[in-house]
Amino acid sequence: MTAKEWLELTLEPADECGFRPIRPRVVCKDGFSVSIQGNTRHHYCAPREVVDWGYEYELGYPSERDETIMSYAEDRTDPTGTVYGFVPLDIIETLIQKHGGIVGWTP
Numbered sequence: 001m002t003a004k005e006w007l008e009l010t011l012e013p014a015d016e017c018g019f020r021p022i023r024p025r026v027v028c029k030d031g032f033s034v035s036i037q038g039n040t041r042h043h044y045c046a047p048r049e050v051v052d053w054g055y056e057y058e059l060g061y062p063s064e065r066d067e068t069i070m071s072y073a074e075d076r077t078d079p080t081g082t083v084y085g086f087v088p089l090d091i092i093e094t095l096i097q098k099h100g101g102i103v104g105w106t107p
Contacts, residue, residue, distance in 0.1 A: 001101055001102040001103070002093060002096065002097070002101065002102070003026075003036065003089065003092045003093050003095075003096045003102065004089065004093065005102075006026060006036070006102050006105075007023075007036065007038075007057075010023045010024065010105075011039065014039075014040065018040055018041045018042065019040065019042065020039060020040050022035075022037065023035070023036060023037055023105075024105035024106055024107050025105055025106045025107075026096070026102045026104075026105050027102070027103060027104045027105055027106060028096060028099035028100050028101060028102060028103060029099065029100025029101055029103045030099045030100045031063070031099075032062065032063055032064060032066070032099035033062070033063045033106070034059050034060065034061065034062040034063065034095075035058075035059060035060035035061055036057055036058075036059055036092065037057065037058045037059075037060065038054045038056070038057035038058055039054050043057070043058040044056075044058040044083065044084075044085025044086050045057050045058050045085075045086065046086055054089070055088060055089055056086040056087060056088050056089070057086075057087055057089065057092060058083055058084065058085055058086075058087070059072070059083065059084040059087050059092065059095075060082075060083045060084070061080060061081060061082070061083070062079065062080055062084075063080065064079075064080060065079040065080065066079075066095060066098070068091060068094055068095045068098060069084050069087060069091065069095055072084040072085060072086065072087045072091075
């Protein structure tokens with residue numbers, strides 16, 4: 001599964017305050033996992049508002065360092081313990097495909 005397919009599958013309505021339920025963590029074929037969040041005012045995403053589709057998303061706490069996203073890291077000294085803000089969807093697709101595509105997710 002691609003990142004775009006997964007984002008569409010996991011999109012849930014926002015509440016009156018603009019909060020959406022946190023999406024589950026994706027798991028790729030090779031075991032790599034990462035949180036992908038967006039479509040709210042509360043994440044490092046674009047647009048930074050409640051929308052059904054965005055072009056940049058917040059990634060968080062990848063299971064391992066990956067150079068594909070390091071330039072977006074909030075704390076480059078802790079690549080598995082930080083968030084990655086405003087990551088373009090095409091970079092996320094590259095990351096996901098590098099790890100074999102999305103095969104599941106965890107709460």
